Amino acid sequence: MAKNNVFNSVIILTVSMLLVKILSALYRVPYQNVLGDTGLYAYQQVYPVAAIVAVLSLNAVPSVISQFDHEYAEKVYRLLRISSFILLILFMIFSGLIARLMGDPNLTSMLRISLLVLLPFSFVAVARGELQQRDAMRTIAVSQLIDQVIRVSVILLGIYLYTTGFSIYESGAVSILGSFLGISGAWLYLRRKGRIKPADSLSKTQLKQFLLLTLFYALSYLIMILWQLVDSFTVLNMLKHIGYSLQDSRELKGIYDRGASLIQMGLIVTTSFALVLIPLLAQAKRQGHHQEMNDYASSALKITIVFSSAASIGLLNLIKPFNLFLFKSDTEAVTLAVYMLAVIFVSLIIMFTAMLQITEDYQIQAIGVVSGLLTKIVLNIVLIANFGILGAAIATVSGLVVYTIVLFRRIIQRYTLQLKSFTVRWAMTLVVMSIVLQFTLQLPFTDRLSALIVSLVGVAAGVLIVGSAMIKFKIISADEWIHLPFGEHVIRWMK
Structure with a gap:
């Protein structure tokens, strides 16, 4: 029994992650069936941008923060708020160039919308880390499910809008908006559980440690x-x-x-x-x-x-x-x-x-x-x-x-x-x-x-x-x- 108790605290989180993975795997089927292979192509071209932010907010950053104290989390929050805002501005400016590098300038609007996930990212990532630190896995699991259900619902809306005359890029823009609305739903839910205030900056040693650990927690995902x-x-x-x-x-x-x-x-x-x-x-x-x-x-x-x-x-x-x-x-x-x-x-x-x-x-x-x-x-x-x-x-x-x-x-x-x-x-x-x-x-x-x-x-x-x-x-x-x-x-x- 002692060995089973080792992972009793993460059973709920594991089940919710399974549901998230299943939903994430299945939505592409109706998407391709309605929008065709070219529609699936457009979505998949832009999808990695939102997916990287999702991995950082769901897995990597929370895993790092859970190892440290509340003050460390507040310092990380300050870093993520500033860096995500700077990245948002830079990528918005160069989104047209990125789309051309991908070989399809029509992807520009989808790329810009995908970048909106950077806005709620910092709070959601740090809040999940603090909850993980306190073993509040049920709250994390609920935030994940809210995120994914909203995201998939908006993707289904994008699929429907294609049948009303939207192009594959317009429908793709609506669908990729689901990533932003999903993480925003998680943000609203987690704000009810507590607020986080930005603190002083991380020291050089702490910054190097944070970036290194975040990278390696993220790699497998x-x-x-x-x-x-x-x-x-x-x-x-x-x-x-x-x-x-x-x-x-x-x-x-x-x-x-x-x-x-x-x-x-x-x-x-x-x-x-x-x-x-x-x-x-x-x-x-x-x-x-x-x-x-x-x-x-x-x-x-x-x-x-x-x-x-x-x-x-x-x-x-x-x-x-x-x-x-x-x-x-x-x-x-x-x-x-x-x-x-x-x-x-x-x-x-x-x-x-x-x-x-x-x-x-x-x-x-x-x-x-x-x-x-x-x-x-x-x-x-x-x-x-x-x-x-x-x-x-x-x-x-x-x-x-x-x-x-x-x-x-x-x-x-x-x-x-x-x-x-x-x-x-x-x-x-x-x-x-x-x-x-x-x-x-x-x-x-x-x-x-x-x-x-x-x-x-x-x-x-x-x-x-x-x-x-x-x-x-x-x-x-x-x-x-x-x-x-x-x-x-x-x-x-x-x-």
Whole structure:
């Protein structure tokens, strides 16, 4: 029971984050269905701007502030208020230039609206940090849900306005406004819980410490957003460079952006299961229990590999019916299939980042993300020129692989991992699942209904094969299941 109490205080927050992730993953489907791939393209080009601010206000800054006192929080509030206002003015001035660098001047108004999230950002970030410091997770969870419900509601309004005659850019501007209105709703709610007054400036040492910690708390949440930001500046330009028209380039980029929803769906399960063990890992380190620490690290990594590879390979095999059912066509299925491999490496990066934060290995994380991003940028330019939009998917996965390898080399220096015993059995399970899913794809699917049926049959077959193998071969042990959601039920089945 003592171990379970370690994360009792964050159960509500975890559940609310799951709901947030689900809502965030699903809204793109109706968006693409109504506005088409070009509409999805326009939204995704600008989305990373608002997403970076959302990550900082929801995860990174609160995590840093929760480690310090109220006076520190007030100093951070002063810093964030001033810096966010300056950034807002600068980016407003240069938004036209940024849109041209993205290859589409029509994005200017959407970029300007996306920048409005900087206005309530400072208060929301600091307030959440102080609440996290007091373990007031219920209040944080409510603020998250208010933010997300408002945001998704406004996106749905943007979708509706498109049917009344709005252009993809006008509808996109309304939709991206949802990010500002969502965080503003959280701001109004959190103001009722208390006010924050700006204090003196942070000292140079405190400023360096704050920026460093914020960067590394943000990294694991920003992975796909940073990769998408690279795509925003390179994919459209490269497609136009090799001869595609602006319209064709926008449509191809929109098809490619479908993958973001599917990847996010895959990550919901993998990260939610695996990160449950991180508090136990941190507690074992604090208590100096090195063997227990290595055991928890091995278990967390094994769970990450199992769930991420199952989700990734399942999505890869079923990409055609999923694509047809969700997005009305199975265009660029090979591109999206390659893109699905990102689930494995993003999951591993998130887990490695959490494990390295416990050992305070911050520098290697910066090396990892810079190496991965440089790989992504270079390969986007080279591969899109040779393979079209498929090159962007290959570049994404390749950049993530480089990032993963850099972190893994440090992980094996800090932890003694026991992973060999299950790898052969699990690899065989994935091969069997893939073979069965390929047989499933022999069922005819020519419209959305039949694609849905084939998708459901495939998912059921995949879950049955993976679940049976996990229980029969004890891929995850009873000691590991006990820490996972519904673990007690699985243990009973194992017996």
